[in-house]
Amino acid sequence: MNYLFNEIIDRKDGLGLKWNHLEQAFGSEEILPMWVADMDYANPQPIIDSLKKVLDGRILGYTAPPESLYNAIIHWQKERHQMELSKDSILFSPGVVPSIALIIQALTNEQDAILIHDPVYTPFSNMITLNKRRLVRSPLLIENNQFKMNFKDIEKKIIEEKVKLFILCNPQNPGGRVWSKKELTTLAELCKKHGVLIISDEIHGDLIFSPHQFTSLVTLDPSYQDFVLTLSAATKTFNIAGVKLSMIYIQNPKLYEQVSYYQECIEHSGLNTFGYVATETAFSKCEPWLKELMINLSDNLETITTCFDTELPNVSYMKPEGTYLFWFDCSSLRLTDEELMEHFVRVGKIALNSGAAYGPGGSQYLRLNFAAPKELVEEGLKRIKLAFEN
Numbered sequence: 001m002n003y004l005f006n007e008i009i010d011r012k013d014g015l016g017l018k019w020n021h022l023e024q025a026f027g028s029e030e031i032l033p034m035w036v037a038d039m040d041y042a043n044p045q046p047i048i049d050s051l052k053k054v055l056d057g058r059i060l061g062y063t064a065p066p067e068s069l070y071n072a073i074i075h076w077q078k079e080r081h082q083m084e085l086s087k088d089s090i091l092f093s094p095g096v097v098p099s100i101a102l103i104i105q106a107l108t109n110e111q112d113a114i115l116i117h118d119p120v121y122t123p124f125s126n127m128i129t130l131n132k133r134r135l136v137r138s139p140l141l142i143e144n145n146q147f148k149m150n151f152k153d154i155e156k157k158i159i160e161e162k163v164k165l166f167i168l169c170n171p172q173n174p175g176g177r178v179w180s181k182k183e184l185t186t187l188a189e190l191c192k193k194h195g196v197l198i199i200s201d202e203i204h205g206d207l208i209f210s211p212h213q214f215t216s217l218v219t220l221d222p223s224y225q226d227f228v229l230t231l232s233a234a235t236k237t238f239n240i241a242g243v244k245l246s247m248i249y250i251q252n253p254k255l256y257e258q259v260s261y262y263q264e265c266i267e268h269s270g271l272n273t274f275g276y277v278a279t280e281t282a283f284s285k286c287e288p289w290l291k292e293l294m295i296n297l298s299d300n301l302e303t304i305t306t307c308f309d310t311e312l313p314n315v316s317y318m319k320p321e322g323t324y325l326f327w328f329d330c331s332s333l334r335l336t337d338e339e340l341m342e343h344f345v346r347v348g349k350i351a352l353n354s355g356a357a358y359g360p361g362g363s364q365y366l367r368l369n370f371a372a373p374k375e376l377v378e379e380g381l382k383r384i385k386l387a388f389e390n
Contacts, residue, residue, distance in 0.1 A: 005296040006373045026345050033351045034380045039239040039371035044289040050281040063273045072283040081216045091248040096231045097123045104131045106262035113161040119358030121173045136161045147175045158194045165197045171204045174327045174367045176320020178212045198228045204323045206237040212321040225251035234282040245275025300370045300377045307381045324371035331364040348387030
């Protein structure tokens with residue numbers, strides 16, 4: 001089936017952040033946006049049809065999550081990730097970042113230490129500091145152009161800082177690592193040993209390149225259910241970020257009660273009708289679309305790595321094992337992080353994410369979003385090459 005992944009859709013003059021806030025973010029509208037992590041692909045047709053059906057009802061009143069939505073989520077997680085869920089272990093949230101904030105508020109106190117990797121998805125650190133918790137970073141190692149966890153440093157930080165919570169990104173954003181079972185087990189055992197809770201952000205868990213295999217942390221040992229809270233959504237996988245719905249899976253009844261109670265206190269659980277409908281449709285009807293998507297993303301990734309290997313052989317990069325994000329080193333340009341961004345905007349006419357935003361360990365890197373029609377990816381590569389050559 002042809003899902004038109006090479007159709008170029010005009011996203012300008014709409015509400016989308018990626019294409020319509022370039023002046024505010026980069027100081028120019030005449031650039032190619034390959035930054036914000038949503039896709040430049042049309043949504044799966046079953047999702048569009050299901051949302052149209054809601055509108056055809058002509059009344060947008062209050063709603064609640066139906067049993068069929070719970071069933072779709074439970075089936076998806078069991079079949080794809082071997083996660084055993086029940087309705088009573090699922091909470092809904094507007095998004096992964098709001099979920100992180102909610103859990104921080106519900107399960108930690110002000111000035112408690114929370115540990116994250118460096119570099120890692122920017123909102124992790126933002127939610128920690130905005131909620132007046134102490135931010136602790138463990139720098140990732142780089143071996144064979146891939147991130148590796150520094151377990152000695154992690155345990156040292158846990159002990160010295162009296163860490164209460166670890167926030168994990170799996171698959172890793174921005175580097176695209178899909179953590180192995182051995183790595184995940186080692187991390188979980190350290191946290192178990194020292195009484196540290198884990199938030200496992202697994203929103204990219206369905207976007208995995210062969211032969212790599214994603215493992216949900218909580219599935220590795222039944223005891224991990226006692227201290228691991230898993231965050232997931234259909235939004236990244238099926239390009240529906242705008243419907244604002246994600247899930248928190250908590251299999252420890254006590255932790256579930258604590259988070260659920262705090263959610264009620266701040267009226268955090270009244271969610272979007274379209275989010276319920278789109279998520280259920282995604283998990284129940286759109287797996288064929290996902291298979292086609294991964295073929296397209298794999299092809300784009302091959303195009304990118306071939307370009308870097310042949311046209312920019314002195315530029316190192318991390319080939320992602322998952323996600324649709326490409327992380328590459330720009331230190332050869334000998335520019336500051338601020339000058340680097342300005343250079344790619346001014347010379348390359350392209351909008352990318354600054355690596356420095358992901359923590360000190362991201363300095364001198366840029367992040368490219370390659371979930372776009374091949375024509376746009378090829379144009380983006382021309383602009384990146386131009387920036388390196390000038």
